Amino acid sequence: MQPILNHIGQSTLFVAAAWLLTLTLRKNRAQARYWVWLAASVKFALPFSMLVWLGSQVSWRTAPVTPQSMPIVTMERPVRLIEAPAARATVSHVGMPELLLFIWACGFVAVMARWGRRWSRMRAEVRASRALDIEFPVPVKSSTALREPGVFGVFRPVLLLPEGIVETLPPAQLKTVLAHELCHVRRRDNLAMAIHAAIQATFWFHPLVWWIGAKLIEERERACDEEVLRGGSDPETYAEGILNVCKLYLAAPSECVAGVTGSNLNRRIEEIMTNRLKPGLSAGKKLLLAASGMLAMAAPIAIGLMDAPRIRAQAPASAEHPTFDVVSVKELKNPTLVDLHIPDFSGNRFTSKAPLVSVIAAAYGLTALDPSKRLTGIPDWAGFPDGIYSIEATATIPPGLSSSARDERVRRMLQALLADRFKMVIRRDSKEMPVYEITVAKGGPKLQKAAILEKDCGAAANDGQIPCHQFNGGQGRGLHSRAATVDDMTGWVENWTDRPLVNKTGIEGLYKIETDPWLPMNMMAKGAPDGAKGEAGVDLADLPTIFQIFERLGLRMEPANDKVDVYVVEHLERPTEN
Numbered sequence: 001m002q003p004i005l006n007h008i009g010q011s012t013l014f015v016a017a018a019w020l021l022t023l024t025l026r027k028n029r030a031q032a033r034y035w036v037w038l039a040a041s042v043k044f045a046l047p048f049s050m051l052v053w054l055g056s057q058v059s060w061r062t063a064p065v066t067p068q069s070m071p072i073v074t075m076e077r078p079v080r081l082i083e084a085p086a087a088r089a090t091v092s093h094v095g096m097p098e099l100l101l102f103i104w105a106c107g108f109v110a111v112m113a114r115w116g117r118r119w120s121r122m123r124a125e126v127r128a129s130r131a132l133d134i135e136f137p138v139p140v141k142s143s144t145a146l147r148e149p150g151v152f153g154v155f156r157p158v159l160l161l162p163e164g165i166v167e168t169l170p171p172a173q174l175k176t177v178l179a180h181e182l183c184h185v186r187r188r189d190n191l192a193m194a195i196h197a198a199i200q201a202t203f204w205f206h207p208l209v210w211w212i213g214a215k216l217i218e219e220r221e222r223a224c225d226e227e228v229l230r231g232g233s234d235p236e237t238y239a240e241g242i243l244n245v246c247k248l249y250l251a252a253p254s255e256c257v258a259g260v261t262g263s264n265l266n267r268r269i270e271e272i273m274t275n276r277l278k279p280g281l282s283a284g285k286k287l288l289l290a291a292s293g294m295l296a297m298a299a300p301i302a303i304g305l306m307d308a309p310r311i312r313a314q315a316p317a318s319a320e321h322p323t324f325d326v327v328s329v330k331e332l333k334n335p336t337l338v339d340l341h342i343p344d345f346s347g348n349r350f351t352s353k354a355p356l357v358s359v360i361a362a363a364y365g366l367t368a369l370d371p372s373k374r375l376t377g378i379p380d381w382a383g384f385p386d387g388i389y390s391i392e393a394t395a396t397i398p399p400g401l402s403s404s405a406r407d408e409r410v411r412r413m414l415q416a417l418l419a420d421r422f423k424m425v426i427r428r429d430s431k432e433m434p435v436y437e438i439t440v441a442k443g444g445p446k447l448q449k450a451a452i453l454e455k456d457c458g459a460a461a462n463d464g465q466i467p468c469h470q471f472n473g474g475q476g477r478g479l480h481s482r483a484a485t486v487d488d489m490t491g492w493v494e495n496w497t498d499r500p501l502v503n504k505t506g507i508e509g510l511y512k513i514e515t516d517p518w519l520p521m522n523m524m525a526k527g528a529p530d531g532a533k534g535e536a537g538v539d540l541a542d543l544p545t546i547f548q549i550f551e552r553l554g555l556r557m558e559p560a561n562d563k564v565d566v567y568v569v570e571h572l573e574r575p576t577e578n
Contacts, residue, residue, distance in 0.1 A: 007047045008206065014043045015208045022215075030222035037215045041196045044203050104205065111201040122152050129160060136178065138185055142166075148245055149177055151184045154191050165245075173241030176233045183224035192216070225272055239272045322409050323416045324350065324393035329575050332388040340388065342368055345410045350393040356382040356422070356572075359391065363414035364426070364567055369495040377426075377569035389575070393417065403457035403468040425571040430563045435500045437560045438490050438550065440507070446554035450483035450510035457483065457510075468510065475546070478517045483510040486555075493546065497521060500564050505555060515552065519543040 018040035022033045129141035138151070140159045149165065151157050159181055166174065184190070196213055203209045228238060246265065332353060343352040343362040352359055357378050361371035381387050395413055397406060418424040457468035466472055468483040475496045479489065485508065490501040498521055524545050550557040 008203075011044045012206075012208060015040045015212065029226055030219045031226070034216065034219035034223050037212055037219060038192055038196075041199055041209070041212050041216065044199045044206075044209065045195075107204045108201055111204045115197055115201065126152060126158055126160065132161065132166065134166070134178075137182065149181055151181055151190060154194050157185055157190060159185075169241060169244055172234070172237045173244060176228060176238040176241045177245065179228045179231060179233060180224050180238075183227045184220075187220075187223070189220055192220075221268060222271065225268060229272065235272050235274075239269050242269065242272075321416065322395070322413050323420075324395045324413050327393045327417055327421065328391070329421050330390045331574075332390055335385060335388045343391075343414075345407075348395050348397055350391070350395065350410065350414070352391045353388065355384045356387040356389055359389070359414065360418060360424070360426075360569070363411055363418055365411060365491070366567070367491065367495045373494070373500045374564065374566045375569070376566070377572075379569075379572055381574065382572060391417075402454060404454070407469065421575045423571060423573040424569065427568045427570055429566050429568060431566045432561055432563045433500070433566075435502045435560055435562045435564060436497060436557050437502050437504045437562065438486065439504045439556045439558065441551060441554050441556045444554055445505070445507060446552070447486075447507070447511040447513070450512045452483045452510065454510060471513075473517075475520055476517050478515040479513050479549075480515075481513045484513055485510060489513060497546065499559070501557070502560075502562050502564060513553070515549050517543055518546045518549045521546065 018036050022036050025032050025036070125143050125145055126141065129143045132140045132142050134140040136159055138157045138159055140161060142163050142165075143160045144163045149159070149161050151159050159178075169177065193216070196216060200209050200213055225238075229235060242265070335353070341351070341353050343350070343354060343359055352362075357371060357375070358368050360366075360378070360382075361368055361375060364375070366374050393413075395410070397409065401409065452468065454468070466480065466482050469481075469485065469488045471479055471481045471484060471488070471492045473480045479492065481488070484492075486505050487503050490503045494501045519540060523540070544552075547557050
């Protein structure tokens with residue numbers, strides 16, 4: 001909903017800018033103002049975000065983007081609780097977005113039906129009309145309907161004249177009327193109005209769209225009047241011809257044709273009779289129009305260039321772009337679950353026997369079990385069972401690094417490995433989506449401070465206990481960490497949730513976290529099946545939900561919508577083994 005509101009707001013501001021621009025052009029030819037209004041109409045069909053996206057597609061050779069803070073995790077083989085159905089029970093309800101969509105659809109259908117009826121009526125009139133022997137660039141036909149002269153059709157236009165107008169109007173007046181219609185044909189005004197009609201149907205609820213339509217008709221007719229007069233027609237004869245058409249054929253002009261009597265008739269007759277041919281655009285105003293158009297297109301594209309860089313780690317090894325010293329990549333053929341282990345970095349050695357998608361997730365700080373919440377574009381061959389690779393690598397880690405700095409360095413080395421051996425190109429975007437926000441509960445957090453400080457995590461990395469910032473367990477066994485941040489915990493729990501988790505607590509520091517197991521999310525809506533057992537014979541019906549687990553820690557996990565970083569793999573190749 002928010003992107004739609006942003007687009008409508010941006011288009012409204014664009015219309016306001018167009019109106020100010022037409023004021024500066026009020027003493028110039030109507031054609032310039034017509035193009036400004038047409039651009040304001042088309043802006044409704046061209047979202048700002050589309051231009052931002054175009055800018056984001058330009059490839060930049062940059063250093064890898066630092067992902068969200070989450071370490072490479074070491075996890076025991078997950079415990080299989082029970083065979084649960086894949087589908088999750090949902091509660092059917094109609095919210096405000098659905099209601100607004102229904103109202104919009106009703107309006108869209110009504111406007112399109114209105115246009116469809118008028119278009120069908122005009123097609124019937126064209127079929128029922130008879131051809132006239134008049135020299136004109138498009139076919140000319142005579143209609144028995146009491147209607148003004150007008151051009152009908154977009155790609156195969158036809159000039160429709162009221163029955164008897166050739167005999168009724170003096171030849172000189174008829175010539176000026178035909179000259180006016182010829183202007184509509186040359187300008188392809190029916191195509192422009194068809195485009196605006198589609199925009200009008202889509203944004204029927206916005207009054208400025210209808211106002212733009214009136215302005216387009218007004219400036220279109222005035223532009224044709226000016227062109228007829230510049231062609232040498234006598235102003236008095238031309239004005240009399242228009243007035244005679246109005247007197248003889250009183251039917252209202254059709255919205256599906258470009259006619260001769262549109263716009264403010266009194267004002268047009270006055271301008272025709274005074275015959276003040278307005279000047280074209282000066283060099284300064286041409287520069288103003290060009291600069292305005294370039295700014296409207298270039299600004300969002302420039303934002304896209306800055307906002308969504310391509311990520312490809314190709315720089316040589318350095319403090320900012322570290323790489324592994326030695327790398328071995330081999331594909332595992334016909335692996336079993338026993339053969340697999342998740343990506344792990346211990347000491348100075350990285351090892352992984354996992355689907356390639358899990359390695360990519362580890363490189364960019366995403367959940368290992370279900371990275372699809374934030375990672376897309378993965379080819380089928382990079383998952384289980386086809387994309388299992390044994391990756392072994394060694395690295396030189398500078399002494400004195402904190403645990404978090406060490407983990408970040410390993411992620412950067414993994415990114416470089418993926419770019420080098422798998423030719424991976426990945427793009428980071430920001431996308432609004434359903435999430436769970438983690439906030440502090442009313443009574444405040446109930447977290448136990450860790451017995452170890454961040455500065456001591458490096459020295460304690462090999463003492464046989466769970467390393468800092470890492471967890472054991474999961475939904476069947478609870479959360480177990482001797483020193484982890486709330487960011488670490490939300491990133492770990494995201495392995496088992498149906499939405500990304502966003503930490504909004506503002507809590508910093510290391511905490512010892514020990515919790516009970518929790519009920520799988522796909523059972524929360526309808527409860528665990530009778531007699532279902534988890535690890536060590538625990539009755540699943542007695543387990544708390546993950547929402548209750550957070551409440552016991554003095555935190556809240558609530559559904560919301562928020563922008564999160566997502567990653568799109570744009571290119572990935574099978575590696576050559578070494």
